[in-house]
Each structure stands twice: as structure tokens, then as C-alpha cells.
Amino acid sequence: MAQKIKLSTIADSLGLSTATVSLALRDSPLVAAETREKIKDQARALGYIYNRRAASLRTSRSGIIGVVVHDIMNPFYGEILKAIESELDRSRQTFILSNHYDSVEKQRNFIETLLQLGGDGVIMSPAIGSPPEDVMLAEDNGMPAILIARSMEGLALPTYRGDDTYGISLATNHLIGLGHRVIAMVGGTDQTSTGRDRYQGYVNALRKAGIEVDPELRIPGPRTKQGGFEAAVNFLSLPQKPTAAVCWNDLVAIGLMNGVSRAGFVPGRDISVTGYDDLEEASIATPSLTTVWNGQAEVGRLAARALLDKLAGSHEPDGMHLIKPEMRIRQSTGPIKHRD
Amino acid sequence: MAQKIKLSTIADSLGLSTATVSLALRDSPLVAAETREKIKDQARALGYIYNRRAASLRTSRSGIIGVVVHDIMNPFYGEILKAIESELDRSRQTFILSNHYDSVEKQRNFIETLLQLGGDGVIMSPAIGSPPEDVMLAEDNGMPAILIARSMEGLALPTYRGDDTYGISLATNHLIGLGHRVIAMVGGTDQTSTGRDRYQGYVNALRKAGIEVDPELRIPGPRTKQGGFEAAVNFLSLPQKPTAAVCWNDLVAIGLMNGVSRAGFVPGRDISVTGYDDLEEASIATPSLTTVWNGQAEVGRLAARALLDKLAGSHEPDGMHLIKPEMRIRQSTGPIKHRD
DNA sequence: CTGAAAGCGCTTACAG
DNA sequence: CTGAAAGCGCTTACAG
Structure with missing residues (x-):
């Protein structure tokens, strides 16, 4: 050299x-x-x-933006990241990506590293159980934070996510409209704002239709294909014999469809399944998946835009920005057919 | 603040x-x-x-390592990245991730940005058509590069990837052993070293079995589920009526299985399909996918290790390190059954 | 065991 | 339109 x-x-x-x-x-x-x-x-x-280090030492602007989410390999976040990337690219910002895998410690390390590098801002989907102090650490040191996909109680930060309560009620109503009465809710956790909202949307829709809510029909689990696949056993052995499943997301739904297929049931005919997110994959699954569009690209684009605007000095009001979900009806749901 | x-x-x-x-x-x-x-x-x-910028300006060590691949949303790269991440985490290096989407320009921008930030090293899967100068730019400026998944002609850089020629011949031999004679090769491109090697492995296996190689049976295309799904139409309308498909990777294979299912064929019974990579998803696909384990985690771990060693001053020999693939036989392949 | 001083490579008032 | 000089916040010989 x-x-x-x-x-x-x-x-x-x-x-x-x-x-x-x-x-x-x-x-x-x-x-x-x-x-x-x-x-x-x-x-x-x-x-x-x-030499950007030298320049940024002098100007205290680094051109670095951090993004931290649960898992970048999950296509739900992948679709958000892609939108963030294309928005940031346009303003020649470098973005540093990280997974926190819902470890509060990993998330905190990331925020500290970003501060050490002089990051200009951070976009994050907070880990389960994040202490508000950890997020405020960024803000207090002059690094603005934007929340995506999950919100945090008691923090007045700009937040972009889908309207989960409403979205899940769309899916649940769709199944009720097809005649289903025993509807399980499969996958996910109630430890995030998203989780609580989704369960609430499911409960609301059932109640409004005069259907009793049976807690046994809630099968929590990992938000992955593997999780859905493994949930099939529980799902099929429930004493109430559900005829339909509202799944946490498309991954769980596809996994569940694979699982019930193995047991000899035909998803979409014997058992109706809805997903959530409308990943690119949903339309090519077999059967193609009835799901709820959750605006990932919108979330990413708007969050990136909001951060760039903030860095440019605009004083937008903080607070929640909810994307309105929409139903996508395909082949994985159909009229009730009783199991016996 | x-x-x-x-x-x-x-x-x-x-x-x-x-x-x-x-x-x-x-x-x-x-x-x-x-x-x-x-x-x-x-x-x-x-x-x-x-303040790491100040420290790194002084020490000219940044603790930053760059990783650039075709697409981090592709689970094949995702599995490699996960292994790199866990290896780098251990030595408290920050890693900056980027997609190049096979754009030589995006790749070059990334390398330049990394140099400007004082990156200590870079791990890359070179974009199609990468000029050697762009990669050498890193080396010439004291930032060592390690190649993964794809190699580059005429560059003596340390390279970690699977043995594609051998791997694909495993899959092809497996199908030949089941009695198949008309075997298509679906997905991917011949513009990468990987592509040429895989096609070669397929050709070698056919020749060794005394089966004539028909170029019409090569259906190139995107290396995605969508790509495999769309290839189903071509596959099913080939005049020679193939009874089996060697797919570029698991994604293409899963897409192709979905596609032929829609047309009323049962993959694994009517048409045998092999994947490549053995993604986590392969075993829960329906039918579960016969595929070739390609050692993603090994590739990531070894590449990260090699870079860290190099940064620590070791003088390992450069050159190619091939991971030996292994066959994983599941339900998506079976004895020949003639289509008519 | 601790301190004074130089320097990493930029940018930014300020002068001319 | 161009230059001299200070300073961003560290680390590293070197002295003591």
C-alpha cells in the first residue's frame, strides 16, 4: 500500500x-x-x-444512520429494510444494520456503538422489555430515534406501524363471514404491543359476532414457519376442533398449512387459514394465502423520511402514525366444512 | 442534551x-x-x-468490518451473515452490511464508503461482472478483503465457498439413481462462477451416466421462489417432458414445487425436485425437500475467522477453501413415474 | 504511576 | 478567490 x-x-x-x-x-x-x-x-x-472520520470529528455529522430490528432475516423486517435502504440511499447516508433478537442487552450495545461512531440517528423496532432509558440514551445524546413496527409505552417518539387491532379484526371477520365459529389464533406472543393489539382485534371481532372467546384457542409460539409448522399438532388436537386459524403472520400461516397438510388436511378446503403482512411469498404459497396487507414498505419509507426530515431540522410532531391494513383474499380460506 | x-x-x-x-x-x-x-x-x-471517530483517527483502527452480498433478504446469505455476525460479535467488531443487488456501481460505492470510514476489512460476495480493480481498491488501501460464495478469476484472495460442481453432481446422481433420464436444470444464471460450476456438475453427472445433454433442459431464471414458481410453466411445457428437476437452490425448488402443484402434479411423486443449500426451510416444505447441504454457516464462520486472523497479523495463505457439500434425502424425490 | 505535548486529517471562521 | 491557524477528541511516545 x-x-x-x-x-x-x-x-x-x-x-x-x-x-x-x-x-x-x-x-x-x-x-x-x-x-x-x-x-x-x-x-x-x-x-x-x-477521510470521513476526520471530517465528522470536526463537523460532528457522520452520515451514519443505525437500524436495529428483531431479525433482519425475517422477510417482514426485510421488506421494511429494503424501503429504508432505498430512501436513505437517495441522501447518501450509510446505514448500519443490526439484529437484537429481542435481547435488551444486544440492543443497548448497538445504541452505544452507534453513539460512539457518532451516528446521526436511529430507526428501531424495540426489543421486548426495552427500558425507556435505553432508547432515551440515544435522544439524550443528540441522536434522534424513530420507532417502527412496535411502539413503546410512555415515550413520545415518532412511531410508524400498522394498525394491528384493526388488521386482525379484518381477518377474523372474513372467517366469521365464511361461517367459521371455532377460530384459533396461532403464533406470536402477548409481550409486545403488537401482540396485545392483535389478540385484542381477534377478541373484538369474535365478541361483536356474539361468539364466545375461548382462551384455549390461543396457541402462542414463535413467529416463524417452524413455529407454525409445530403448532399444527396442538391445533389439530384441540378438543373444540377449530375449522379456521387466524395466524400471527404469513410465516406462521405457511408453516401451519404445511403442518396440517402433512396430517392429511387440505388447507383452504378442510381448514381455513389467514396470514398477516402480505409478504411477497404469500401469493405464491400453495394454496395462495389469504392475508392482511400491513404496509411494510410504507412503514420503512415513512420512518426513513421522518428521520431525514428531523435531521434536516424540521420539527414534525412526534407520536403514532398508523398504517391502515387491507384484506387480501386468496385460496387459503373458504366456507366452513366441519371436521369429524 | x-x-x-x-x-x-x-x-x-x-x-x-x-x-x-x-x-x-x-x-x-x-x-x-x-x-x-x-x-x-x-x-x-x-x-x-x-468517541470512536477521534480514537480511530489517531490509531487508524476503526473496529468496523464491512460485509456486502447480493441480497441480505435471501436466506442463503442470511444464514452466512448470521454466522459472520456471531463470530465478529465475539471480538467486539461492528459490522456494516449492504446489498449490491449485482450492481457493480453499488458495490463500488460501498467499498469507497467503507474506506472513508476507515473500515478494517471487508467480506464480500462479488457482484456479477465486478472489475478486479474495484476489489483491489480495498486491498491497495490497506483494507483486506475475503471472498465468500463466489470466486473471482485472477485474484489471489482468500475465498470460502461450497464445491458447487461436486454438490450439483450429488443431486443429479441421486435423480439418475432413481431412474430419471430427462432431468431439467432450473433457475440461476451462468454469469457467475457458481453458475458455471453448477451447470458443469450437472453436465458431468449426466455424461458419466451416458445420458445426452440437451441444452433445452436448461431453464435459467431468478434465484428466488418467484423465479421457480414462474419456471413451472416452461418446465411443464418442454417437449421432452422431464420427470425431474435439479434446481439452482432451495428457493427455486420450493417455488417450482408450488408451481407444478397448481398444475395438478404432486411433487415427489409425479415430479422429483432437488434443491440446493439446505436452508432451514427445506425440511418443513411440503413435501420436505431433498437437497444438498452447502455449509452456509461454515462459510460465514471461516471467512470471519480468516479476516480476524489476518487483522491480528497472521499470514495465512490466500486461495480457495472449498466446503464439501452433502446430500440430504427427503420427500421431494422418488422413483421415476412417466408423465403422459 | 502520572502529565505535557504533539498529531491523526479534516473544516471553519477570519483575514486579506 | 485563496491562505494561515485553530480545533474536533482521542492516543502515544517521552519525561519525570
Whole structure:
């Protein structure tokens, strides 16, 4: 590796000052056009690499934005991240991604690392049980935070997520409309705001239809295909014999469909299954999955936009921004057919 | 946000020098134990945040490692990334992730950004058509690069990936052993080293069994479920009526199984399908997928390990490290059954 | 065991 | 339109 090229290398080689070179490379109108071109050519010729650490130490702006979610391998978050990425790319921000796997400690480490790197802001889907202090650590050190997908009680931070209560009630009503009366709710946890909201939406819809809510029909579990797949055994051995399942998300729904298929039932005919999120995968599942569009791309885009605006100095009001979910009816649900 | 706390704030408040504070916080034995504890307590009390930009400007070590792959949402890369993450976590390195979506320009931007941030090293799965200069840009500026999943001609960089030629021949031989003679190869491209190697493995296996290679049976396409799903139409309308498909990867295989199911064929009985990678999902697909274990976790772990060793000053030999794939036989393949 | 001082590579008033 | 100088917050020889 050759001698390190820096501003002063360029300046010396052209008989100029580092101030002029610095301004020229950032297209300042203070520098004469001719000088600017000469400087840029020289920078290119020498293979100059801008040192952002040095610049950011001076300006206290790093161009780094952190994003931390439960699991980037989960396509639900993947679709949000893709939207964030394309929005941030446009303003040439670097984004640092991390999973917290619902470990409060991992999340805190990430926030601290980001602060150490001088991160300009953070977009996060808070880990289960996050202490408000950990999130406020960012804000208190001048690094604004935006929440996605999950909210946190008692924090007045901008939050972007789907309206879960409403969304799940859409799915539940759809099944009730098809004649189903014994409807299980499969997957997920009640430890997040999302979880409580979804269960509430399910309960609301049943009550409104005059159907008694049986807590035995709530089968919690991992929010993954594997989770849904394994839940099939419990689902099929419930004494009340449910004819339909409202699943936590598309992954659980696809897993559950695989599980009940193995046991000889045909999803969509023998047992109706709804998903949640409308992942790209939902429409190519077999049978194609009836689900609830949850606006992942919208959530990501709006959250990124809000952060960029905040960094640009706008003073938008904080608070909750709910995306309105929509029903997507496909082949995994159908009229009731009693099991026996 | 309160007054920024820095080393000198702590030093002044205790009547010490910044040198002593700096050494104490990094557990230098040069500082008396008592002084060290006093300093650490004070740092905590004041809410001190270490400024890595300043430190790294001075030491020219950033603790940042970049990872860039085609698409982090693809579970194949996801499984590699998970392994890299857990290996890097252990040595408290921050890792910056990016997709290049096979855009050479995006990849180059990423490498430049990483250099600007003072990245210590980069792990990459090179974009299709990457010019060697772009990768050497990293090396030439003192940022070592490790290649994963794909190799590049004419670059003597450490490379970790599966043995694709051998792996695909395992899958092809398995199908031949079940009596299949008309075997399509579905999905993927021949523009990557991986692609050429896989096609070669397929061709080799057919030739060795005395089966003529028909180029019409090669159906290239996106390496996604959607790609496999859409390929089903082509697959089913081939004049030679293949009874089996060797798929590029598990995603394509699952998509293809969904596609042929829609057309009324039962995968595993009417049409045999093999995947590649052995993703977590393969075993819960319906039918469960016969596939080739491709050692993603191994690739990630070894690549991260190699980079860390290199940064620690070891001079390991560069070059190719091939992981030996293994067959995983499940329900999606079976004895030939002629279509008519 | 602790301190004074230089320097990492930028940017930004300020002067001219 | 260009330059001299200070300073961002650390770490590292070097002295004592």
C-alpha cells in the first residue's frame, strides 16, 4: 500500500492550501471553477480517499444512520429494510444494520456503538422489555430515534406501524363471514404491543359476532414457519376442533398449512387459514394465502423520511402514525366444512 | 442534551490528565488500580460516551468490518451473515452490511464508503461482472478483503465457498439413481462462477451416466421462489417432458414445487425436485425437500475467522477453501413415474 | 504511576 | 478567490 494521500498531499502538489482543496472537493462556489477542476483531477489521479472520520470529528455529522430490528432475516423486517435502504440511499447516508433478537442487552450495545461512531440517528423496532432509558440514551445524546413496527409505552417518539387491532379484526371477520365459529389464533406472543393489539382485534371481532372467546384457542409460539409448522399438532388436537386459524403472520400461516397438510388436511378446503403482512411469498404459497396487507414498505419509507426530515431540522410532531391494513383474499380460506 | 462529556471533562473533574484517563478506561496496567476505579466510576456517573471517530483517527483502527452480498433478504446469505455476525460479535467488531443487488456501481460505492470510514476489512460476495480493480481498491488501501460464495478469476484472495460442481453432481446422481433420464436444470444464471460450476456438475453427472445433454433442459431464471414458481410453466411445457428437476437452490425448488402443484402434479411423486443449500426451510416444505447441504454457516464462520486472523497479523495463505457439500434425502424425490 | 505535548486529517471562521 | 491557524477528541511516545 502506497503512501497515504490526504488533503495536504493534494494541496502541496498543486501549491495550494488545504482549505482551498477541501472547499473545492465539496463543490464550494468560493473556489474558482478552474481551480476546482484542477483539484478534482489531481485528487482522482492520486487516488485520494476522503477521510470521513476526520471530517465528522470536526463537523460532528457522520452520515451514519443505525437500524436495529428483531431479525433482519425475517422477510417482514426485510421488506421494511429494503424501503429504508432505498430512501436513505437517495441522501447518501450509510446505514448500519443490526439484529437484537429481542435481547435488551444486544440492543443497548448497538445504541452505544452507534453513539460512539457518532451516528446521526436511529430507526428501531424495540426489543421486548426495552427500558425507556435505553432508547432515551440515544435522544439524550443528540441522536434522534424513530420507532417502527412496535411502539413503546410512555415515550413520545415518532412511531410508524400498522394498525394491528384493526388488521386482525379484518381477518377474523372474513372467517366469521365464511361461517367459521371455532377460530384459533396461532403464533406470536402477548409481550409486545403488537401482540396485545392483535389478540385484542381477534377478541373484538369474535365478541361483536356474539361468539364466545375461548382462551384455549390461543396457541402462542414463535413467529416463524417452524413455529407454525409445530403448532399444527396442538391445533389439530384441540378438543373444540377449530375449522379456521387466524395466524400471527404469513410465516406462521405457511408453516401451519404445511403442518396440517402433512396430517392429511387440505388447507383452504378442510381448514381455513389467514396470514398477516402480505409478504411477497404469500401469493405464491400453495394454496395462495389469504392475508392482511400491513404496509411494510410504507412503514420503512415513512420512518426513513421522518428521520431525514428531523435531521434536516424540521420539527414534525412526534407520536403514532398508523398504517391502515387491507384484506387480501386468496385460496387459503373458504366456507366452513366441519371436521369429524 | 447536556454539555458533551469528553476525556478532559473527566480528567478535570478528578484533577488528572487525559492521558491517565484514557489509559485507565482501557484497563492499562500502567494506571494504579485505585485511580482506575475512581476514573471508571466518574465516567459512568457523567454518562461519558467514548468517541470512536477521534480514537480511530489517531490509531487508524476503526473496529468496523464491512460485509456486502447480493441480497441480505435471501436466506442463503442470511444464514452466512448470521454466522459472520456471531463470530465478529465475539471480538467486539461492528459490522456494516449492504446489498449490491449485482450492481457493480453499488458495490463500488460501498467499498469507497467503507474506506472513508476507515473500515478494517471487508467480506464480500462479488457482484456479477465486478472489475478486479474495484476489489483491489480495498486491498491497495490497506483494507483486506475475503471472498465468500463466489470466486473471482485472477485474484489471489482468500475465498470460502461450497464445491458447487461436486454438490450439483450429488443431486443429479441421486435423480439418475432413481431412474430419471430427462432431468431439467432450473433457475440461476451462468454469469457467475457458481453458475458455471453448477451447470458443469450437472453436465458431468449426466455424461458419466451416458445420458445426452440437451441444452433445452436448461431453464435459467431468478434465484428466488418467484423465479421457480414462474419456471413451472416452461418446465411443464418442454417437449421432452422431464420427470425431474435439479434446481439452482432451495428457493427455486420450493417455488417450482408450488408451481407444478397448481398444475395438478404432486411433487415427489409425479415430479422429483432437488434443491440446493439446505436452508432451514427445506425440511418443513411440503413435501420436505431433498437437497444438498452447502455449509452456509461454515462459510460465514471461516471467512470471519480468516479476516480476524489476518487483522491480528497472521499470514495465512490466500486461495480457495472449498466446503464439501452433502446430500440430504427427503420427500421431494422418488422413483421415476412417466408423465403422459 | 502520572502529565505535557504533539498529531491523526479534516473544516471553519477570519483575514486579506 | 485563496491562505494561515485553530480545533474536533482521542492516543502515544517521552519525561519525570
